[in-house]
Amino acid sequence: MNERPFIQINDLHHNYLRDTPLEVTALQGVNMEIYRGESVGIIGRTGAGKSTVVQHFNGLIRPRKPGQVIVDGEDLSDPKVDVRRIRQKVGLVFQYPEQQLFERLVGDDIAFGPKKLGMEPAERRERVKWAMEMVGLDFEEFKDRFTFSLSGGEMRKAALAGVLALQPEMLILDESTSGVDPRSRRELLERLLTLHKEHGLTLAFVSPNMEDMAGLVERIYVMDDGHVVMNGTTREIFSQPDELHEHGLGVPQVTEVAHTLIARGIAVEQIPVTVEEGVKETWKILNS
Amino acid sequence: MSVASVEPIIRIEGLHFHYNPQSEHPIHAIKGIDLEIYPGEYLVVVGHNGSGKSTLAKNINVLLKPTEGDVWVEDMNTRDPANTLAIRSEVGMVFQIPDNQIVATIVEEDVAFGPENLGVPDDELQERVEWALGVVDMLDHRRRPPHRLSAGQKQRVAIAGVMAMKPKVLILDESTAMLDPEGRRDVLAAVRQLNAEGVTVIAITHFMHEAAEGNRVIVMEAGKIVMEGTPREVFSHVEELRALQLDVPQTTELAYRLNQLDSTFPPDLLLVDDVAAEIQRRVNGRSGE
Numbered sequence: 001m002n003e004r005p006f007i008q009i010n011d012l013h014h015n016y017l018r019d020t021p022l023e024v025t026a027l028q029g030v031n032m033e034i035y036r037g038e039s040v041g042i043i044g045r046t047g048a049g050k051s052t053v054v055q056h057f058n059g060l061i062r063p064r065k066p067g068q069v070i071v072d073g074e075d076l077s078d079p080k081v082d083v084r085r086i087r088q089k090v091g092l093v094f095q096y097p098e099q100q101l102f103e104r105l106v107g108d109d110i111a112f113g114p115k116k117l118g119m120e121p122a123e124r125r126e127r128v129k130w131a132m133e134m135v136g137l138d139f140e141e142f143k144d145r146f147t148f149s150l151s152g153g154e155m156r157k158a159a160l161a162g163v164l165a166l167q168p169e170m171l172i173l174d175e176s177t178s179g180v181d182p183r184s185r186r187e188l189l190e191r192l193l194t195l196h197k198e199h200g201l202t203l204a205f206v207s208p209n210m211e212d213m214a215g216l217v218e219r220i221y222v223m224d225d226g227h228v229v230m231n232g233t234t235r236e237i238f239s240q241p242d243e244l245h246e247h248g249l250g251v252p253q254v255t256e257v258a259h260t261l262i263a264r265g266i267a268v269e270q271i272p273v274t275v276e277e278g279v280k281e282t283w284k285i286l287n288s
Numbered sequence: 289m290s291v292a293s294v295e296p297i298i299r300i301e302g303l304h305f306h307y308n309p310q311s312e313h314p315i316h317a318i319k320g321i322d323l324e325i326y327p328g329e330y331l332v333v334v335g336h337n338g339s340g341k342s343t344l345a346k347n348i349n350v351l352l353k354p355t356e357g358d359v360w361v362e363d364m365n366t367r368d369p370a371n372t373l374a375i376r377s378e379v380g381m382v383f384q385i386p387d388n389q390i391v392a393t394i395v396e397e398d399v400a401f402g403p404e405n406l407g408v409p410d411d412e413l414q415e416r417v418e419w420a421l422g423v424v425d426m427l428d429h430r431r432r433p434p435h436r437l438s439a440g441q442k443q444r445v446a447i448a449g450v451m452a453m454k455p456k457v458l459i460l461d462e463s464t465a466m467l468d469p470e471g472r473r474d475v476l477a478a479v480r481q482l483n484a485e486g487v488t489v490i491a492i493t494h495f496m497h498e499a500a501e502g503n504r505v506i507v508m509e510a511g512k513i514v515m516e517g518t519p520r521e522v523f524s525h526v527e528e529l530r531a532l533q534l535d536v537p538q539t540t541e542l543a544y545r546l547n548q549l550d551s552t553f554p555p556d557l558l559l560v561d562d563v564a565a566e567i568q569r570r571v572n573g574r575s576g577e
Binding site: 044046095183208248250252254256257261278 | 438538
């Protein structure tokens with residue numbers, strides 16, 4: 001690819017509580033490239049460094065030399081870079097949404113970003129409405145609700161709407177859908193996929209849920225112990241169950257069925273990663 | 289299991305629960321539930337956000353009291369304040385985020401916190417802490433500070449902390465939701481172990497493949513129980529579960545869709561090995577013809 005990556009990470013190291021007896025090494029030389037319009041998954045067990053990496057994507061953590069984080073051509077190690085502009089381009093939704101909501105009313109919370117951008121009230125209202133629609137929160141029903149009265153799943157949606165309201169070019173979800181029930185999660189992910197496909201929204205998902213990942217991302221980085229240990233298309237990654245297991249991860253159940261069949265001496269042409277593919281592949285095996 | 293001769297350990301009769309009953313807009317979270325749970329059962333409760341699962345659980349260990357109807361734990365009614373402490377020592381609860389449940393700075397002190405407050409004598413305390421950490425496979429970490437553990441390890445410490453109080457019933461309220469696959473595997477193994485030792489387990493979960501762990505599944509919707517049965521029975525109703533905004537395990541969905549293509553393919557397979565074995569049997573059968 002000749003095109004310049006939207007996010008480029010070179011030899012990134014990071015230690016928490018550096019130069020103290022409690023120092024913890026989080027990243028030990030990470031390299032990543034994410035292109036505009038891609039949908040990428042970052043998976044790995046707890047403590048692998050996933051959240052630390054993505055917090056570099058929008059300048060929440062600044063890179064330490066000689067490591068580099070280049071976002072849309074701007075090197076974030078340069079203290080003169082306007083991080084606010086970066087954060088408008090790259091939105092991050094955290095795992096615990098209650099940490100991301102701070103206004104009294106849901107509508108105000110989602111309007112906070114657009115307001116800071118100096119958007120006029122009428123336009124702001126439209127933007128909030130749009131963002132709430134995108135995450136499946138009814139505007140009239142929820143705009144005047146107290147943020148603290150929301151259920152866990154609704155809080156996650158509100159936090160996501162607050163980030164979407166800035167219309168970022170890239171959206172990072174750091175385990176933001178755990179605790180949302182399957183149906184709401186699927187709806188949410190489908191809406192994001194639509195934004196990705198129709199409007200070119202660049203997506204990065206951090207999640208331990210392999211089955212979610214399979215239908216969503218084109219490419220996966222597997223992290224362990226502060227390193228990128230595997231990197232490839234979703235199918236390439238899920239074709240290596242033993243390696244994934246070594247890193248504390250698994251594969252989707254349908255993929256596991258295929259691997260079990262192979263172990264039992266039955267040929268599988270293409271390793272399925274979604275149920276859809278699983279049905280097709282199994283049907284082929286049963287009728288060949 | 290044969291339940292006919294055994295007394296239920298938990299009895300729920302005509303339970304209704306309203307949040308903010310006095311307010312203008314009370315929320316009717318539980319709308320008439322009758323349920324009996326037997327000693328040694330592993331009951332899984334599934335349902336989407338807001339279906340009333342957690343409210344039901346909180347009514348069992350007296351974090352909430354019924355607006356209408358009754359809940360008995362071993363013949364103690366939760367409405368009687370004199371029973372509250374006794375019920376809570378019978379029914380332990382583990383929540384979603386382990387950090388909210390861990391109080392001490394060393395793992396074994398954290399596990400000892402509950403039983404110590406119950407007045408368990410020192411030598412027995414030692415024994416209980418060791419037993420509980422052993423069951424969740426965390427003995428090696430007993431002297432570590434909990435905040436240095438992984439999320440799965442923390443959750444196992446939280447479970448050990450509850451188990452050290454020797455409850456007869458363990459309620460897990462989405463206790464694996466925040467864990468990675470490895471952490472989830474370890475926690476489920478610990479729960480299985482406790483169940484094998486006779487502890488009654490009530491697990492609330494979103495993860496349908498976790499529901500396969502139980503010997504009975506109930507599905508909740510809008511404050512009511514709408515389906516009930518063994519995991520295999522419940523998951524064979526793919527369409528109904530979908531209508532209830534729930535997922536089925538991928539294996540079940542695979543089997544179900546193959547059954548739609550070929551009605552001789554069994555639609556109610558639950559485990560990866562079951563599906564693989566069925567496919568292999570068919571492939572081999574065909575080559576033998």
